[in-house]
Amino acid sequence: EAEVAQSPRYKITEKSQAVAFWCDPISGHATLYWYRQILGQGPELLVQFQDESVVDDSQLPKDRFSAERLKGVDSTLKIQPAELGDSAMYLCASRRGGMETQYFGPGTRLLVL
Amino acid sequence: GQQLNQSPQSMFIQEGEDVSMNCTSSSIFNTWLWYKQDPGEGPVLLIALYKAGELTSNGRLTAQFGITRKDSFLNISASIPSDVGIYFCAGLGGYQKVTFGIGTKLQVIP
Numbered sequence: 678e679a680e681v682a683q684s685p686r687y688k689i690t691e692k693s694q695a696v697a698f699w700c701d702p703i704s705g706h707a708t709l710y711w712y713r714q715i716l717g718q719g720p721e722l723l724v725q726f727q728d729e730s731v732v733d734d735s736q737l738p739k740d741r742f743s744a745e746r747l748k749g750v751d752s753t754l755k756i757q758p759a760e761l762g763d764s765a766m767y768l769c770a771s772r773r774g775g776m777e778t779q780y781f782g783p784g785t786r787l788l789v790l
Numbered sequence: 791g792q793q794l795n796q797s798p799q800s801m802f803i804q805e806g807e808d809v810s811m812n813c814t815s816s817s818i819f820n821t822w823l824w825y826k827q828d829p830g831e832g833p834v835l836l837i838a839l840y841k842a843g844e845l846t847s848n849g850r851l852t853a854q855f856g857i858t859r860k861d862s863f864l865n866i867s868a869s870i871p872s873d874v875g876i877y878f879c880a881g882l883g884g885y886q887k888v889t890f891g892i893g894t895k896l897q898v899i900p
Contacts, residue, residue: 681832683832708886710888717893718793718892718893719793719794719878719880719890719891719892719893720833720878720890721793721890722887722888725886725887733887768832768833770832772886777820777821777823777838777840777882777886778823778835778838779823779835779888780835781825781832781833781834781835782832783831783832784830784831784832786830
């Protein structure tokens with residue numbers, strides 16, 4: 678069964694450093710999402726891509742976060758510089774066109790010291 | 791960002807008991823989704839609901855799309871230890887935007 682792949686699974690960094698997360702959606706899924714999940718809360722959308730285009734990045738802190746999906750397949754989410762409050766689980770999800778259901782990857786757990 | 795209200799926020803039940811949880815919103819949604827998340831993992835889709843009033847089952851799970859389109863319910867029958875986890879509802883609105891609930895943490899006592 679096809680799955681959304683994410684790496685790394687865990688990342689520890691010091692504040693002010695740069696971090697990057699990678700996501701490979703299920704093959705054929707045109708829509709890709711990045712979510713941030715703080716412990717004890719539900720996922721919150723950071724950015725949504727349709728193919729290579731950003732559809733919604735209204736909740737993305739653009740002063741330090743950036744996301745790209747250059748070829749409309751895999752995607753990278755970057756934080757520079759990382760802050761203590763960025764410690765969270767970063768989840769990637771994908772969805773096939775015409776279908777409502779999103780499928781999530783295992784997430785990257787980030788700890789900023 | 792906005793998060794939907796889920797209740798209860800946590801519950802302890804005895805193995806074999808039935809479980810009910812619900813999700814409410816101030817906004818109307820076109821689709822309701824229910825996910826389960828195990829510690830350190832991403833959410834896994836359990837049930838998707840597409841029409842107001844729809845009742846859908848998946849094994850021991852049953853979910854309903856409220857007729858007002860502002861709420862949804864999830865029931866788990868005859869709970870087992872592997873049902874432990876956090877259950878999230880999610881509403882899908884305009885432009886395919888998904889809003890998640892705050893989660894219901896379920897603990898099953900063997």
